[in-house]
Amino acid sequence: MKQITEPPEHAPRRRWLGVLARASRAELEAAKGLIEQRLGPVDMPRFLRRPEIGMAMVRGRAGGDGAAFNLGEMTVTRCTLQFSDGRLGCAYLAGRRLEESVLVALIDGLLQDRRHGAALADDVIEPLAEALAARRNQRLAKSQPTKVEFFTMVRGDGRP
Amino acid sequence: MYVAVKGGEKAIAGAHRLLAEERRGDPAVPEISLDQIEQQLSFAVDRVMSEGSLYDPELAALAIKQARGDLVEAVFLLRAYRTTLPRFADSLPIDTADMAVRRRVSAIFKDLPGGQMLGPTFDYTLRLLDFSLMAEGKPADIEVPMSASDPMPADAPAQMPRVTDLLVADGILAAETDDGERPADITRIPLSFPADRATRLQALARGDEGFLLGLGYSTQRGYGRSHPFAGEIRMGDVAVELQPEELPFPIEIGDIELTECQMVNQYKGDAENPPQFTRGYGLAFGQGERKAMAMALVDRALRAEELGEVATSPAQDAEFVLSHCDNLEASGFVQHLKLPHYVDFQAELSTLRALRAAHAKRAEAAE
Known part of the structure; x- marks a missing residue:
C-alpha cells in the first residue's frame, strides 16, 4: 500500500478504506462480527446508494511520470449507507463485489463511531492490514529466486 | 446499399444451436470452468482485458469461454459489455x-x-513441447521456488x-x-x-x-x-x-x-x-x-x-x-463483407455486362 502523507485528519479513514477494499468476503464478515461483539447488534442503516456495479477509467502517465492518459477501464462496485446520526459509510471496490461493498460501507460507518471508533479501527483494521501485507509479501517472495546475480568472466588466455 | 432481407430466422436459430453445441465440444470431455481459464490461460485473459479495454479477469475469462477461444471475438464481447456500465470516476494516474x-x-x-x-517468464525456456503437461491427473513436478513461510529477504x-x-x-x-x-x-x-x-x-x-x-x-x-x-x-x-x-x-x-x-x-x-x-x-x-x-x-x-x-x-x-x-x-469492417450485398452486386454485374457487350461489339467491328 502507498504511504499516506496527507491530509492528516482523513488519514485513518483513508487507510482503513484501502485495507477493507482488499479484504476477502470472509475477512469482512469476521470484521463485522468483531464489531458487533463490541457494539452489540447493529441496525442496518438506510441505503443512500444501493450497491451498484460500474467502471472507473484507469489513468496512466506517459513515460510513467509525464502527462496523464486513459489506459482503459476497470469494473468497480460502490455502495453508500447513511446512519441515523447522518454518518456516511462508503465503499468503492475494484471488481464486481456487491455483497462486499455493503459490508465495507457498513464497517466504514461503524468505525467512524465517536466513542468506540478509534479503538475498533485498531482492532479490526490492523489484523486485516497484516494479513494483506503477508499475502503481498508471499506473492513478491516468489520472484526473489528469479533475481539475477551477474558475474563477469575475466578474459584470460594465458598471456600475461 | 443495404436492403432488408427476410427469411433467414430459422437458419440463424439453427446456427446458434450448432455453435452452442460445438462450443461445448464432446460432452464426454469435462466442461472448462471460468476459474480454469482465469488461472491457466491467463495470457489470453490479460490480452482480452487490454484490447477489450476493461480490467476484469473473470469477465474476460467468460468472454473467452463464450467465444470458444477466439480472442478478437472475446474482445468484442467485453467491449459490448462495458457499454452497459456507468462510469463512476476517473482514477488518479497510477504510479x-x-x-x-x-x-x-x-x-x-x-x-x-x-x-x-x-x-514468471517464457524467456530462456527451450521452446520444446513439454509432454509432461499431457499427462493427465498427474500434477507436474512443480519446484516451488520459495515456500510460503519463507520471509522476504x-x-x-x-x-x-x-x-x-x-x-x-x-x-x-x-x-x-x-x-x-x-x-x-x-x-x-x-x-x-x-x-x-x-x-x-x-x-x-x-x-x-x-x-x-x-x-x-x-x-x-x-x-x-x-x-x-x-x-x-x-x-x-x-x-x-x-x-x-x-x-x-x-x-x-x-x-x-x-x-x-x-x-x-x-x-x-x-x-x-x-x-x-x-x-x-x-x-x-x-x-x-x-x-x-x-x-x-x-x-x-x-x-x-x-x-x-x-x-x-x-x-x-x-x-x-x-x-x-x-x-x-x-474485424467489424472486414467481416461486414459477409452481409448481403445482393443489390450492390447486381448493379456491378449489369455495368460489367454492358461493358462486355460494348467490348464484343467493338471487337466485331474491328474484324
Whole structure:
C-alpha cells in the first residue's frame, strides 16, 4: 500500500478504506462480527446508494511520470449507507463485489463511531492490514529466486 | 446499399444451436470452468482485458469461454459489455514507480538499484513441447521456488526506482512533461487528427497486439528506424486510487496487475539543447510484455513529427496506425463483407455486362 502523507485528519479513514477494499468476503464478515461483539447488534442503516456495479477509467502517465492518459477501464462496485446520526459509510471496490461493498460501507460507518471508533479501527483494521501485507509479501517472495546475480568472466588466455 | 432481407430466422436459430453445441465440444470431455481459464490461460485473459479495454479477469475469462477461444471475438464481447456500465470516476494516474514488482529487466544497465528479476517468464525456456503437461491427473513436478513461510529477504527493496528516472536525473534522457491537462478520451469523443500523445497512447493501449507488433517490428527493420533499447520492463501490482463523490479525499480501491515498457531511443539535440536520448512508452493490463514493448516502439515512432523527424514510414503515420489498430473496428469492417450485398452486386454485374457487350461489339467491328 502507498504511504499516506496527507491530509492528516482523513488519514485513518483513508487507510482503513484501502485495507477493507482488499479484504476477502470472509475477512469482512469476521470484521463485522468483531464489531458487533463490541457494539452489540447493529441496525442496518438506510441505503443512500444501493450497491451498484460500474467502471472507473484507469489513468496512466506517459513515460510513467509525464502527462496523464486513459489506459482503459476497470469494473468497480460502490455502495453508500447513511446512519441515523447522518454518518456516511462508503465503499468503492475494484471488481464486481456487491455483497462486499455493503459490508465495507457498513464497517466504514461503524468505525467512524465517536466513542468506540478509534479503538475498533485498531482492532479490526490492523489484523486485516497484516494479513494483506503477508499475502503481498508471499506473492513478491516468489520472484526473489528469479533475481539475477551477474558475474563477469575475466578474459584470460594465458598471456600475461 | 443495404436492403432488408427476410427469411433467414430459422437458419440463424439453427446456427446458434450448432455453435452452442460445438462450443461445448464432446460432452464426454469435462466442461472448462471460468476459474480454469482465469488461472491457466491467463495470457489470453490479460490480452482480452487490454484490447477489450476493461480490467476484469473473470469477465474476460467468460468472454473467452463464450467465444470458444477466439480472442478478437472475446474482445468484442467485453467491449459490448462495458457499454452497459456507468462510469463512476476517473482514477488518479497510477504510479508505476510504486509497483509491487514481480518481474523487472533492463537491457541497458546490468546493475541497477533494486536489481533485475526474471519473474514468471517464457524467456530462456527451450521452446520444446513439454509432454509432461499431457499427462493427465498427474500434477507436474512443480519446484516451488520459495515456500510460503519463507520471509522476504531483508534487502528486498520496497520500491524500485524506474531506470528512466535515473537517466533523467543524469540529464541524458529527455524528461516527460505534464501540463496537468485532462487527457482526451476516445471512448467519449471519437479519434480525430492530429492526435495528441494522450490520445495516441489510449488508442495504442487498446490496439491489437498483432498489428502493433508488426508495426513495431517494421521500425526495427528500417521503416522509421529509432534505434530502441529496452530501458526497463516491469510487471507487478499497482494500487488504483480514485476520488469518490461522497468523500473529500481519494481512496485506494484495490490493485491491478500491469506491465510497463520504457524504450530508450536514439538521441536528439539542437543548438539550444544538448543531445539526449528520446523515449517510447508502453503499458498493458496484466502480463502483456510483448504488447507493452510493441506499443512503446510505435509510441516512439508516432512522435516523429514532435521530435523533428521526417515521417516516411507507416509506423510514423498516426492516422494510418490509430485508424487501423483497433481489432474490433477492423474485424467489424472486414467481416461486414459477409452481409448481403445482393443489390450492390447486381448493379456491378449489369455495368460489367454492358461493358462486355460494348467490348464484343467493338471487337466485331474491328474484324
